[in-house]
Amino acid sequence: xxxxxxxxxxxxxxRGQQVTLSCSPISGxxxxxxxxxxxxxxxxxxxxxxxxxxxxxxxxxxxFSGRQFSNSxxxxxxxxxxxxxxxxxLCASSLTSQVGELFFGEGSRLTVL
Amino acid sequence: xxxxxxLGSHVSVSEGALVLLRCNxxxxxxxxxxxxxxxxxxGLQLLLKYTSAATLVKGINGFExxxxxxxxxxxxxxxxxxxxxxAEYFCAVSDQLTGGGNKLTFGTGTQLKVEL
Numbered sequence: 282x283x284x285x286x287x288x289x290x291x292x293x294x295x296r297g298q299q300v301t302l303s304c305s306p307i308s309g310x311x312x313x314x315x316x317x318x319x320x321x322x323x324x325x326x327x328x329x330x331x332x333x334x335x336x337x338x339x340x341x342x343x344x345f346s347g348r349q350f351s352n353s354x355x356x357x358x359x360x361x362x363x364x365x366x367x368x369x370x371l372c373a374s375s376l377t378s379q380v381g382e383l384f385f386g387e388g389s390r391l392t393v394l
Numbered sequence: 395x396x397x398x399x400x401l402g403s404h405v406s407v408s409e410g411a412l413v414l415l416r417c418n419x420x421x422x423x424x425x426x427x428x429x430x431x432x433x434x435x436x437g438l439q440l441l442l443k444y445t446s447a448a449t450l451v452k453g454i455n456g457f458e459x460x461x462x463x464x465x466x467x468x469x470x471x472x473x474x475x476x477x478x479x480x481a482e483y484f485c486a487v488s489d490q491l492t493g494g495g496n497k498l499t500f501g502t503g504t505q506l507k508v509e510l
Contacts (some may be wrong), residue, residue, distance in 0.1 A: 285437070314496045324484065324500035337497045371437055375496050380426060380445060380488065383496060385437030 283308065285374050285386035293392045299360040302389045306353050306374030312336075313355040314383060315347060318369040327370075330355055331377075359391075367393045396421045396487045398468075400501035408509050413457075413472040415504045417485030420466065426488035427468045428498065429459055433481045441483075444468060455479070480508045 286305040294300050306313050315327040326339040330349035347357040353374075359366055369390050373383035401416040419425055426445050430438040442453025449461040459470045468485060485501040 312496055314498075316498075323502050324486075324498075326497050326499070329496050339497070373438075373496070380443070382428075382440060382443060383438070383498070385430075385439070387435070387437045 285372055285384055287372050287386035287389050289389060291390050294362050295394050296362055298362050301356055301358045302370055304355045304372030307384055310374035310376055311353055312375040312377060313349055314373045315357050316371045318371055362393045364393050367391060396425055396489055396499055398485045398487050398501040400485050400504050402504055404505045406507040407475045409477055410474050413475045415470040415483050417468045417501060418466050419468060419487050428486040429470050430484045431481050475508045477508050480506055
């Protein structure tokens, strides 16, 4: 069974640009969550989607947004990039939105110059 | 809000020695607790989870953790460390109060080093 796939794995952007990251969950999983990992702030929850609906949102500015498609694939978008947005963005999928048993992808490493 | 505190950002053990990684939680109701491991340049992998059933939880790769309500702790142990255990370990709590099952709050992580 294929795991969680995130694309692209690495990308470099400049301040002010926008970026879209993609996540394909494990087949059959309907929940997709996104986390930001940085050396300073650690792992922080961005948002969760279940059956195309946003169920939870973390404490991030409106520049961070996401969506989920009918096939459970998810994208997250960051607009007007800032240097502080440089991070590893991790996507995790789960069968349901309960219990928190998450299966993580290897992440998309974003560098903002 | 629920939170977890991991004591010790770096732990070093000898191969074959006991591994003990500490995690304390803060919650007004029994939480769901998890331990995840992250190898370099990889995503996180679930080691084990506590969901209010047995207080001693066994996970993968020989790890186990014991939920102690009186101490608000959920420490991770492994009787004998192996070189392949070197990684970063994260304790996490699930925010069940507001129905956010997959909204995990992570600790700051403990980097485990295993020496020959």
